[in-house]
Amino acid sequence: MHLLTTQQMAQADQLTMDSGLSGCDLMQNAAEAVASIIRQLAGADQLIQILCGPGNNGGDGYALGAILVREWRNVEIFAVAAPKDDSDAAWARSKWGKDVRPLSEFRPDGSAIIVDALFGAGLSRPLEGDALEAVERANGSAATIVAVDIPSGIGGNDGKIYGTAIEASDTVTFFRGKPGHWLYPGRGNTGRLHVKQIGIEERVLRTIDSNCRLNGPFLWIGSLPSSENSTHKYERGAALIFSGAALSTGASRLSALAAARAGAGAVTLVAPPDAARVHAAHLTAIMVNEAETREDALERACNGKERAAVIGPGYGVGEPLKKLVLGLLKASNSALKTIVLDADALTSFREDPETLFDAIRAGKKNVVLTPHEGEFSRLFPNLAEGHAKTEKAAEAARRSGAIVLLKGSDTVIAEPDGCIAINPNGTPLLATAGSGDVLAGIIAGLAAQNMPLFLAACAAAWLHAEAARSFGRGLVADDLPDQLPAILESLFDTEERGQ
Numbered sequence: 001m002h003l004l005t006t007q008q009m010a011q012a013d014q015l016t017m018d019s020g021l022s023g024c025d026l027m028q029n030a031a032e033a034v035a036s037i038i039r040q041l042a043g044a045d046q047l048i049q050i051l052c053g054p055g056n057n058g059g060d061g062y063a064l065g066a067i068l069v070r071e072w073r074n075v076e077i078f079a080v081a082a083p084k085d086d087s088d089a090a091w092a093r094s095k096w097g098k099d100v101r102p103l104s105e106f107r108p109d110g111s112a113i114i115v116d117a118l119f120g121a122g123l124s125r126p127l128e129g130d131a132l133e134a135v136e137r138a139n140g141s142a143a144t145i146v147a148v149d150i151p152s153g154i155g156g157n158d159g160k161i162y163g164t165a166i167e168a169s170d171t172v173t174f175f176r177g178k179p180g181h182w183l184y185p186g187r188g189n190t191g192r193l194h195v196k197q198i199g200i201e202e203r204v205l206r207t208i209d210s211n212c213r214l215n216g217p218f219l220w221i222g223s224l225p226s227s228e229n230s231t232h233k234y235e236r237g238a239a240l241i242f243s244g245a246a247l248s249t250g251a252s253r254l255s256a257l258a259a260a261r262a263g264a265g266a267v268t269l270v271a272p273p274d275a276a277r278v279h280a281a282h283l284t285a286i287m288v289n290e291a292e293t294r295e296d297a298l299e300r301a302c303n304g305k306e307r308a309a310v311i312g313p314g315y316g317v318g319e320p321l322k323k324l325v326l327g328l329l330k331a332s333n334s335a336l337k338t339i340v341l342d343a344d345a346l347t348s349f350r351e352d353p354e355t356l357f358d359a360i361r362a363g364k365k366n367v368v369l370t371p372h373e374g375e376f377s378r379l380f381p382n383l384a385e386g387h388a389k390t391e392k393a394a395e396a397a398r399r400s401g402a403i404v405l406l407k408g409s410d411t412v413i414a415e416p417d418g419c420i421a422i423n424p425n426g427t428p429l430l431a432t433a434g435s436g437d438v439l440a441g442i443i444a445g446l447a448a449q450n451m452p453l454f455l456a457a458c459a460a461a462w463l464h465a466e467a468a469r470s471f472g473r474g475l476v477a478d479d480l481p482d483q484l485p486a487i488l489e490s491l492f493d494t495e496e497r498g499q
């Protein structure tokens with residue numbers, strides 16, 4: 001599903017109005033959509049307190065009030081300022097036609113439903129004065145809060161809080177969601193998101209240049225590898241995982257198991273001899289190859305049948321890892337097409353990230369970088385602050401020439417050409433040691449089966465979170481790979497049933 005910025009939503013609005021529907025029609029439809037949610041949440045006698053701003057978000061609030069009083073509901077409206085004369089919002093206020101009290105007089109009734117129609121797509125600065133106080137009062141009350149379009153104070157494009165922001169239990173938005181509904185902290189303030197259709201036609205998306213999508217199976221299920229037609233393990237796809245030293249083998253082992261559970265037919269760990277023995281004691285289905293030196297490991301990678309490799313987890317930050325990564329990126333004429341750079345492989349380039357980016361751009365490999373925020377700020381120090389997470393990831397992908405999967409509870413995946421996906425099913429359960437190693441392994445496992453790399457990264461982020469959810473409390477990273485087969489199976493089942 002596309003996500004639209006506030007500017008793109010305004011464009012959708014305008015394109016719709018150009019083809020005949022008026023702004024007042026859209027506002028009326030928007031208000032009807034919010035009313036349908038209020039009817040589900042409110043008892044017949046429950047007080048509805050609507051807070052209206054000066055723009056069209058406020059207009060939606062007045063139009064909603066007019067609908068609800070016709071149903072004999074008990075409605076109060078408080079406004080921060082009157083709408084401009086002759087605006088759609090002024091039309092809606094005239095439809096309401098009853099008393100409007102100043103926002104400074106708003107006192108929440110703990111048993112009421114508060115409708116937040118203060119600011120939506122037009123939020124242009126931090127909340128202050130009466131609006132700020134009203135939002136704080138509403139949040140401090142026991143009332144249920146329903147936000148119109150987006151909780152007031154949340155930036156529609158970046159999900160950031162401007163001054164303060166409404167904490168809604170439900171948010172009703174129109175046509176498509178916005179990045180700010182899905183990026184934290186906005187996602188936390190949004191509550192349940194209801195996306196309602198108000199007469200904007202799908203075809204406007206052909207004109208609007210939207211590059212941001214919500215991640216989910218609908219995006220990549222058609223490309224998800226199925227092992228049905230492969231009879232040989234190498235035909236199914238092989239992955240190579242680079243191991244660190246004997247005392248830090250766990251991370252690479254997690255990546256290897258995840259790659260195998262994601263469907264790679266053959267997974268090999270390449271490890272220094274003492275580490276190889278540790279792996280051998282733990283593993284059965286995963287192959288282990290010894291490599292005496294870094295050069296041996298590189299040679300093994302270049303002469304193998306593996307299409308995808310993971311390097312970084314548990315390897316150890318430093319010059320040897322840098323050289324190995326640069327060697328892999330440079331190697332031509334090998335089956336290895338995809339390299340997932342994670343953890344130590346990212347941190348090793350913190351002093352000179354440009355060396356890494358130059359090598360990625362110069363080489364012929366498809367590369368995914370999987371930083372968490374800390375690793376990201378080491379590689380892209382001037383992008384770390386201020387920007388929206390989507391913009392940070394997109395700019396990092398453009399600069400590095402790699403797909404960037406910026407981890408977090410709202411993981412963002414970006415391609416160098418500007419396509420972005422926001423992952424919606426992240427969970428705090430994933431904040432556990434080794435979880436990132438598993439994610440890197442899933443990406444490699446899917447890429448080894450020839451899944452297009454951006455889609456593989458999107459699918460991996462979603463499957464990884466789904467695996468955590470399906471295990472639940474008490475999860476440790478070791479549990480994640482084992483959850484994957486059942487999740488993959490149910491995805492294929494669903495697709496076969498055409499759902």
Ligand SMILES: NC(=O)C1=CN([C@@H]2O[C@H](COP(=O)(O)OP(=O)(O)OC[C@H]3O[C@@H](n4cnc5c(N)ncnc54)[C@H](OP(=O)(O)O)[C@@H]3O)[C@@H](O)[C@H]2O)[C@@H](O)CC1
Nearest residue numbers: 013026027055056057119120121122123124125126127149
């Ligand atoms: N797109 C669609 O499909 C449809 C959209 N619809 C609705 O329209 C909404 C967008 O309407 P909108 O453009 O009028 O913006 P809105 O959010 O009402 O705010 C603008 C006003 O607030 C003011 N203001 C801003 N920040 C402020 C602050 N911190 N503190 C104080 N003031 C502040 C700002 O002042 P200014 O920046 O101009 O000085 C301006 O006066 C959208 O969210 C949806 O609900 C539906 O009706 C129909 C279909």
Ligand SMILES: [K+]
Nearest residue numbers: 116119150152
């Ligand atoms: K709002």
